[in-house]
Amino acid sequence: MTLLLAIILLPLVGAVVVAGLRANDRLATAVAFGFSLVTLALVVPLWLGYDPDGARLQQTSSIDWIPPFDIHISFGMDGIALLMIAVIGVLVPMIIGLVGFTDKLPEGRSAGGYLSLILVQQSLTIAVFAATDVFLFYVLFEVMLIPMYFLIGGYGGKSRQYAAVKFFLYSFLGGLIMLAAAIGAYVQAADELGEGTFDWQTLAEVIPQAPLATQIWLFLGFFLAFAVKAPLVPFHTWLPDAAGEAPIGVAVLLVGVLDKVGTFGFLRYSIPLFPDASRELAPLVLGLAVAGVLYGSILAAGQQDMKRFIAYVSIAHFGFIALGIFAFTAQAQVGAVTYMLNHSLATGMLIIVIGMVIARGGATTISAYGGMAKLTPVLAGMFLLAGLSTLSLPGTNSFISEFLVLLGSFETQPVFTTVATIGMVLAAVYVLWLYQRVMQGPVRGDALLGASGGPGAVGAPETGAKKTVRDVSLKELGVLAPLVVLIIGLGFYPKPALDVVTPVVEETVSIVSITEGSNE
């Protein structure tokens, strides 16, 4: 058994064990936390054992699944998948650590059930990144929706059912179209080789030879699924509802990791399988990407709800990622890949900090808060740091990726990139404005002053506070501290992450440029 396989299976085992502990919340949490830590510990040798200059897919394993169609359960990973697996490994223990005060479960729900689903989700998400059989990828892409559907629908806010169904339908329909395209690729391979296959490596050799028209149809099939997942404008409307209704930990998983499957798909499937179509349709994707940057940013600024705010921020950031992927330069694409990592850390931290604010005030609307820095200075500092990383301040992790995306994209796409830089200014607007409304000014707002404060209490001095609002607890600090270290550490020393992905990206970029002009 490969180490990768162990990392996929371990959370699944954990899920079964934790599901049996539904009677005891504390024990279930401790056990789940233990499993997530061991998984994280296993990621370390996985990272160290990865050879960036070796074969594209490492840690490979394969067993037959449906022989008549040459379908296998085969796994393997490249540097991009490794980065994603690592970030899931880091985030899941934090999500588990939040359960309790910061991330309250609905009345009557056991922690065991929730955490069991979280661990299943972890296992499936890792498996999606590790799948090297296109059919397996499709199946996991869809199956992955199931635990998330129950996590949102079972543990979320008021309109959780609506949000969960919307999320499910969107992703599911996108996936179906991808299935059609995957079968199309199988048929195409059958035409070329005499017998069809879903093996990624084989397809990556065969499909690029297909005529442009074929490639374009197949590309669009995959693209729709990924564009919903990522999400790109205008396929984004499920995300604000899903992220807005999901509990904090689930929102971290959803925005931080699950969405990356879309951009991962661009890199693993769209470009290597359909290089000519990717090049041909790049302007379309770039247009959506840049539109997403501006649209997401402007909408983020206009949100009244903190959790929906995060969803729109992410939409803007996915615009940057897609821009970097489809600009086809090594710098831009390495930027995009590390953006996927850094967005998980920055937005993950922002969601967690906002979760801490909500846990204290009980409301998710921005206007229910104000002047909180006076009451909770440490929490305010963490909020600001997460915000600064979100607006890609140099010295934080996100700067590296945003700068590389823009620098690299400008080389081939100066117009799209220049428009996208407006997003840099807008990011400062929406982050600092949110910070000002929640944290600065005099202490105010129903959530902090207590409902009895009423409208007259707005602007009242801090002595008018009816509730005791505590600053960050030691446990919460334990969740935040690793993120702080990673955000600043990767801001000043991103080389480990860059080195892991650069060879894969160079290969991906070269696929597009080598085939240039070979068709038509």
Next chain:
Amino acid sequence: MIASSWLLVAFPALGALILLAGGRRTDAWGHLLGCATVLASFAYGVALFFATDGKPQDTTLYSWMPVDDLQVDLGLRIDALSLVFVLLITGVGALIHIYAVGYMSDDIDRRRFFGYFNLFVAAMLILVLGDNFVSLYLGWEGVGLASYLLIGWYQWKPSAATAAKKAFIMNRVGDVGLALAIFLMWKHIGSVSYTEVFAGIGDVDGGVVLAIGLLLLLGACGKSGQFPLQAWLPDAMEGPTPVSALIHAATMVTAGVYLIARANPIYNASPNAQLAVVIIGAVTLLIGAIIGCAYDDIKKVLAYSTVSQIGYMMLAVGLGPFGYALGIMHLLTHGFFKAGLFLGAGSVMHGMNDEVDMRKFGGLWRKMPITFVTFGIGYLALIGFPFSAGYFSKDAIIAAAFGQEETWRAWLFGGAAVLGAGLTAFYMTRLMLMTFFGKQRWTEITSEDGRDFHPHESPPVMTVPMILLAIGSAGAGAFFVFNHQLAEWLSPSLGTLQEAEHGVISHSVVPFIVVGISALGVLLAWLVVGRRDTPVERPEVGAVVRAARNDLYGNTLNETLVARPGVWLSRALVYVDNKGVDGFVNGLAALLGGSSGRLRRLQTGYVRSYALSMLAGSFLLVGLLLMVRFA
């Protein structure tokens, strides 16, 4: 020695880290650590200054962002230009740190203040020491962060929070310019390091060089509060006065001038870009001076004075080899006298229960003799009183402006500079008269916590830095021009300072004209302000003064053109996103089983739904395959 120049940055960076991460545990000694780290950097800077000859020497700390053929290092360049800035930042910085020990002594968060202050010094040092444009950018936005944190120091005041946010956002607009300039360098030269960019700039198409020059200028305008991005700087006075002195007068706001001087090979290659710099400088120096005449808030007058003086520096560096060194010289003398003036203003406020309205001052020279004398020396330096620091540095710029080859430029920009000098003399004399002379217009105040309050001189921890800066304000100019030693020293970085041979007005006449115009400004101020009593309430005024008091409507313009439409757009899009895009999708969802009753079935029997959907998918698939086959 040079190899460990990273220590310059490391001291204050470590200080910031300890003070910000250490929390209340460091309260007792935090301010001392904050001062010590900056002093340590200053000592190291002095040692470096004497150990080197000013020729550029780059050290790479480590590879920061290596991707494919892109090499971005975190590297430092020790040369004449960066060392001069190191001494200014750590020298004046240390004095202001010490002053702040006294000024901030009542603030329970003084330790955090020093953490931010150290953070600023570290970032500013990275800005001037970086050996490539990305390292510079790191410092560039780093000082922006420190500035944001410190303007918003009194964050419970909505005005302070808004001012901080405004500063950051307007700076970001400039930062985008700087970023785009870097992207252009990478695209056309294939590098971001100073050495390679400057070596390769000659082979780049003229239009691209102009674009790079203008984009760098946009960055400079944002950071240095130059037209059209000047509006944030006066608002930045919401921060504590030491912040205004260090960040918004002596160092950070001059970073734009540094950038242009540092990028001198780029500007030398593009006369049109230089012209743009000169125009921005001239326009800004006049705008700043005009608005400075109308304000009653002592800090805002000084802030607009800073805007105006940086305009002079920009004008100078826009003159190319005729002005780079002059711009830097004025930057240094300005660093002394403007920091001194702000500290003096802070001392006045400290003694007047944080009052900033000059209409409520008057006759303070008796109560605060040291403040009065040191402030007075700074004042003389600023208006260019003969043989003070400003006299040498400003007159040199004005003379160089008159020395331009094309006559219309010489008259236009030289004239603007002279006019600015007259206005400077007017508003500063007005400030002096309203603050220190005339009848007392203040009343004994009882402060919020019940203490009796009357104007008093500040403690030595504050006055000693003021005295030292006053010495600099008096003598720095003469020291710099002696044997042309500053220009000589800077020549490895900026090239030899050239002197115009012709010129519409002879070099030797310029000082007389400037001093004459300035004297006129002083006289006018005395006629308007000094001769009669200043009313405590603002009198009704004419349209011109009203316009000046409204910052020449710069804010109104921003508000109507950018801010308000932005809010409308945002609201409109939120509506559309909820009703339009979402509505369409919800309709689709309803079609497929939207109402909650039916959806509950989906939750319990998703396998069946799967089967159904698989069927639908198969139909899609067949259709698609047919299309592919017969395409």
